[in-house]
Amino acid sequence: MADSAGMRDLGELKERVRAFVAERDWERFHSPKNLAMALSVEAAELLEVFQWMPDADSRNLAPAAREAASQEIADVLLYLVQLCDALGVDPIAAAERKMVANAAKYPVEKARGTSRKSTEL
Amino acid sequence: MADSAGMRDLGELKERVRAFVAERDWERFHSPKNLAMALSVEAAELLEVFQWMPDADSRNLAPAAREAASQEIADVLLYLVQLCDALGVDPIAAAERKMVANAAKYPVEKARGTSRKSTEL
Amino acid sequence: MADSAGMRDLGELKERVRAFVAERDWERFHSPKNLAMALSVEAAELLEVFQWMPDADSRNLAPAAREAASQEIADVLLYLVQLCDALGVDPIAAAERKMVANAAKYPVEKARGTSRKSTEL
Amino acid sequence: MADSAGMRDLGELKERVRAFVAERDWERFHSPKNLAMALSVEAAELLEVFQWMPDADSRNLAPAAREAASQEIADVLLYLVQLCDALGVDPIAAAERKMVANAAKYPVEKARGTSRKSTEL
Numbered sequence: 315m316a317d318s319a320g321m322r323d324l325g326e327l328k329e330r331v332r333a334f335v336a337e338r339d340w341e342r343f344h345s346p347k348n349l350a351m352a353l354s355v356e357a358a359e360l361l362e363v364f365q366w367m368p369d370a371d372s373r374n375l376a377p378a379a380r381e382a383a384s385q386e387i388a389d390v391l392l393y394l395v396q397l398c399d400a401l402g403v404d405p406i407a408a409a410e411r412k413m414v415a416n417a418a419k420y421p422v423e424k425a426r427g428t429s430r431k432s433t434e435l
Numbered sequence: 436m437a438d439s440a441g442m443r444d445l446g447e448l449k450e451r452v453r454a455f456v457a458e459r460d461w462e463r464f465h466s467p468k469n470l471a472m473a474l475s476v477e478a479a480e481l482l483e484v485f486q487w488m489p490d491a492d493s494r495n496l497a498p499a500a501r502e503a504a505s506q507e508i509a510d511v512l513l514y515l516v517q518l519c520d521a522l523g524v525d526p527i528a529a530a531e532r533k534m535v536a537n538a539a540k541y542p543v544e545k546a547r548g549t550s551r552k553s554t555e556l
Numbered sequence: 557m558a559d560s561a562g563m564r565d566l567g568e569l570k571e572r573v574r575a576f577v578a579e580r581d582w583e584r585f586h587s588p589k590n591l592a593m594a595l596s597v598e599a600a601e602l603l604e605v606f607q608w609m610p611d612a613d614s615r616n617l618a619p620a621a622r623e624a625a626s627q628e629i630a631d632v633l634l635y636l637v638q639l640c641d642a643l644g645v646d647p648i649a650a651a652e653r654k655m656v657a658n659a660a661k662y663p664v665e666k667a668r669g670t671s672r673k674s675t676e677l
Numbered sequence: 678m679a680d681s682a683g684m685r686d687l688g689e690l691k692e693r694v695r696a697f698v699a700e701r702d703w704e705r706f707h708s709p710k711n712l713a714m715a716l717s718v719e720a721a722e723l724l725e726v727f728q729w730m731p732d733a734d735s736r737n738l739a740p741a742a743r744e745a746a747s748q749e750i751a752d753v754l755l756y757l758v759q760l761c762d763a764l765g766v767d768p769i770a771a772a773e774r775k776m777v778a779n780a781a782k783y784p785v786e787k788a789r790g791t792s793r794k795s796t797e798l
Contacts, residue, residue, distance in 0.1 A: 387519060
């Protein structure tokens with residue numbers, strides 16, 4: 315990997331990760347199925363940071379825990395970007411469409427202040 | 436949520452999600468601990484798309500499975516963005532730092548063509 | 557599946573699940589890799605029951621949530637039993653060995669009342 | 678923990694784990710919510726064993742990978758037993774009921790040889 319300073323967006327990150335993987339000849343391992351597994355494993359490592367923590371403490375994280383969370387967030391994002399690249403999915407556009415769907419499923423007047431599922435509103 | 440067309444980056448997505456959550460008064464539920472749980476649940480729903488699928492099929496996904504994956508990717512990203520917002524973590528910068536660390540852990544000459552962990556290289 | 561009343565232990569459950577899978581010709585899908593994925597997906601569905609719930613509420617679960625948790629616990633156990641069967645692992649013996657190891661890693665006098673990891677004790 | 682040799686079933690395991698936790702005064706951390714998180718984290722560690730592995734290799738696991746899987750299986754079971762204890766759920770009975778429900782959802786004649794979901798049969 316050459317100079318990695320100053321990445322600005324997901325598109326640039328995608329290019330960097332693609333080069334990183336190609337240099338190591340890892341495409342053979344990185345099927346979408348395996349990438350989804352890896353993403354799930356990293357999400358669990360992120361979860362582990364908060365495992366025994368009182369909920370209130372998680373809102374005011376100690377620096378070491380915040381740094382640990384930050385590293386696991388990075389791992390999740392790196393696999394997410396690769397999976398999107400492999401499937402030809404634009405993550406920002408997908409999130410945008412999902413937000414539109416969520417707004418219809420959770421109208422403000424019904425969803426305000428409750429954590430109920432849309433099917434129970 | 437007002438007009439959602441044309442989101443271009445994670446920063447914009449963060450603003451939109453923040454407004455969406457605030458309108459519904461959901462901040463009380465969205466502690467970093469709970470967000471990490473939600474992210475992990477969505478990562479598993481993404482995994483479920485590939486659950487019984489032969490690895491090769493995942494590289495050539497049927498349209499319905501690709502759309503399902505795309506929606507779960509969106510959910511993962513939406514919670515990731517919220518978690519980053521809550522923790523004050525810049526996800527692109529975190530991923531960039533992680534790639535630098537990964538490049539040191541997995542030097543090309545040792546890591547090429549193997550899926551071994553860095554501790555076993 | 558014939559009469560399923562009165563199962564008493566994991567050994568019997570293993571036999572029943574094995575027959576259930578064989579009748580449906582599902583062994584081809586049930587590789588250990590896929591079983592581990594399925595188990596992880598079910599564990600996340602169990603997690604989802606508790607997702608937005610205050611910690612205290614989870615200690616005093618409403619009947620519907622308890623029933624939902626019970627069903628996901630069943631799914632986790634069913635895949636765990638199949639995975640053990642496929643790998644030739646005795647889950648009770650494995651748990652027993654792990655408890656011995658955990659007792660050494662977390663001696664009572666050091667571990668009492670703290671959720672710190674063994675490496676931080 | 679006193680002598681742990683010869684555990685024979687989940688009931689005995691439950692008693693042992695309960696004593697282990699009580700000795701360390703860990704009940705305060707072991708809410709059902711936190712136990713479900715811990716179980717999910719361990720399920721992901723189990724998944725990690727198979728992460729980059731070709732499906733066929735997982736059916737013929739190398740001894741080191743089998744031992745690693747066995748230890749993670751133990752962790753999953755230990756948290757599952759604690760969660761059942763906390764919720765008053767009998768895991769064998771829950772699995773038995775789930776198998777009856779699964780037999781109805783996946784009748785042999787329709788489910789044979791396919792990995793489709795029940796809703797798609």
